[in-house]
Amino acid sequence: MSVEQSNTYRKPRLSQVSLIFACGTALFSDGYANGVIGAVNTLLKRIYGTDKFDTHYSNTISSVAFAGTVAGMLIFGYLSDKMGRKFGMMLATGIVALFSGLSAASSGAHHSVDGLIAMLAACRFLLGIGIGAEYPCGSVAASEQSEEPGINKNAQHRWFALATNSMIDFGFVISAFVPLVLFWIFGENHLRAVWRLSLGLGVVPALAVFVWRLRMEEPTRFKKDSMARAKVPYMLIIRRYWVSLAAISTTWFIYDFITYPFGLYTSTVTNTITGGNDSLSVVFGCLFYIPGTVGGAFVVDYLGPKYTMILGLVSQAIIGFIMSGLYTQLTNHIAAFAVVYGIFLSFGELGPGNCLGMLAAKSGPTAVRGQFYGIAAAIGKIGAFGGTWAWQRIVDDFQNRHPNDPNIGNTGPFWIGSGLAIFSAIITFLFIRPLSHDGMAEEDRQFREYLEAHGYDTSQMGLMESETTSISSTGDEKTEKV
Template sequence: MPLSRVSMIFACGTALFSDGYANGVIGLVNTILRRLYPNELKNTNYSQTLSSLAFAGTVVGMLVFGWISDKIGRKTGMMAATGIVALFSALSASSKGANGSIEGMLAALSAYRFLLGIGVGAEYPCGSVAAAEQSEGEGVAKNAQHRWFTLATSKDTLHIISMLQFAPDTMIDFGFVIAAFVPLVLLWICGENHLRAVWRLSLGLGVVPALLVFVWRLKMENPEAYKRSSMKHAPVPYKLIFRRYWKSLIAVSATWFLYDFIAYPFGLYSSTVVDSIIGSTNSLVVIFGWAVVINLFYMPGTIIGAFVVDIIGPKNTMITGLVAQAIIGFFMSGFYTQLTQSHHIAGFAILYGIFLSFGELGPGNCLGLLASKSWPTGVRGQTYGMAAAIGKIGAFVGTWAFPPIIDAFGGSGSVKGNTGPFWIGSGLALLSALITFVGVRPLSHDGMMDEDEKFRAYLEQHGYDTSQLGLRDVIDAETGSVHSEKDIKEKSTVVVEGQEHSDEPSSDDVAHKA
């Protein structure tokens, strides 16, 4: 495959790295802030406020930029998203309260995180959708289309809520691994006596990947699929769209909701592993170091899954990952007491690593793929944004629902309190697999182009004027009228084939009459 085409796919998708970094690093920053300002944070709900505002911003970005992606343009949405992430990463690093108050600084940081969340959410319906559209067509091998999209956008919205007492709402991907590694390096450089420099630099360095992606995208154009089938200048027939795609839209949204909802109990395992290894140490270097190790567990599943998905398809890969993860979750819950004994903790950690890898291989890789390629180009940004927003709501609900569930089982200090949520989570994983099996259609290679053609035919059957589809950026020099690229292409084809008619007879006609 040409390097330029790979570059286009990655230019669309890799901003999720900078978004993952921006989301992931805040958990470690909060750990530092609790060390620096224990009295100021002792009787406040700062962590809950921060996570709630970040969640709200992300949902707003998903929904608003879903519309922008479809009605204004993929590139416009991507450039704006990257700019928002860069700007508010810098402002987060420079957060300051009036007269130097700590409360004011935390309020400013929370406000900036809300606005940064809009940029993070915007990348879903803009960057991921554009990457999916770049993964099909000329220059892309059919047996690698899903693979390149997965590698370019590899992400997971699994939330390690309680890992090392980090704040909720973190995105697990390579950006998250780097987000754990950068503060560790800064600690090595600055030492634990200069934690203010560590947390501000950790946030500020999020500007670097965002700006690099911004420059990378400057020379991009909107994908060819978007140019052909955009509804930028056409009314969106929402009733017809829902009538045709309601089943897959509900199925993908429901599985995304369930997966993010059960992320809370699955994240509890990391605390068991890390607490057993590091004991009662207060060293941030040790804590951050193990955060990097835990996050690396996700990478094998992500990379292997990128190749598996082209072999058995996104739907089957999703089901395989969910079922395998549920089985391991049931096993770890059933034998929790035996596995968490000190002489078995290594085996527990290995099982947990496999557990995380299956999560990445299945829903971690496939949710975005299914959301990107299950619906037509004209509304792909909006449908993707809606499904992703519902998933984010699932994460938020799970964050607030599981603490009472744990208390109902006997509290976090009891075996039932630690294992009860996993029985629920593993059961919901199986339910998610069942919904995927029933409600999600298999995706084929070049499936988006095929679906666009079927969608056109469907619209025409219901009286919709499909000549309105496509970008109208070609102006007739003689009449001044605006034509779509489709019209220009069809006209050119007619001229080439000699089928264009005129009132004057051709030379062949004259000769024939003579």
């Protein structure tokens, strides 16, 4: 074995698929944190009463997490490109672990409820920063790891989807089970233990991922093509990528505008099925996401992210229009309604749920991939925030226009959501380019040519010279493929 080969296999490392999951699994915290806060708000109202903990406080606590997430996406998008993927991921996971614990320990001076709420809101904002940071750090690193030697070309997109969006959806499911199980354990007389442990258990997955990531190295693409030590030619980059960024950001805004409010509506729909048991309603409702994201992960490598996304959007729109037109008839057969509604949510995860992060991570160059992804994801989160506030107004507006039909208000979000899904599919078809397997390497090659044609010195790109040389000589080698 040559010296170069011995250097390549010198140290045992985590398997390539394990590395993808080590990068993306921390997004579980997004699903868990955003899902569990609804149950926590309900528990706080029961403990302290609606006069102390009213809807205003509940909305504030939920909103500051959105604000923190947007801030984390933008700040860490820059840090991910300048300081490295691993630096960003380790810091993000540490923030999530720390402020999950502090959220659980929230308390006011002299045990005041106002002080407790203020501390909880502050911790939720800072927790949101850590969650937001995982998108341009963890997801971006997962996308780059998915094209490392050892990953089967026909499974690159699948592993990325399972390690990112599937983890978010799994977090939603677990966030519904945890408060329910804790309530069974502690009972009605110990609700303080239930809400504090529900938040505090968010520390466990964050610490586990932190340890998991300790042995990681920077992805090959980042070592070779980053601009961490070079001046970034932003005007040239904007000129080349603004159309893709605008299209992906717009479709992500629309997806979150639709998905987050419908996620809230899920508990209302399934409440009827479960006989009025609110906890079981939330659990059952969250399960609708899993078939879509897991099934979609096994479709995306065959159709590609662009056309899988279009398939999901058009299918979701068709189901949504059917539900809008037959809403009254379906509500008379609630089991049929639940099945159709579950299919509606599943198509959303099969298409944009799985594919938007993939498109954002793999459409731009390595040099600004974190910032490209962070901007798109942040605009998506703003859409989620807008959707949650617009939902009830849409219902009320439809109802006020047709006061004689008691069901017409609830059809409004389905009509609008389905129309927006069609609009998003058109944008995707016209302005988002298809992604090929191993496409990031080709995109980086074309990006270097583009920069050189405009007088930029690309020799300053990448990390250490020795690392770049080693990567170039071994980058085409294929080890055992998974």
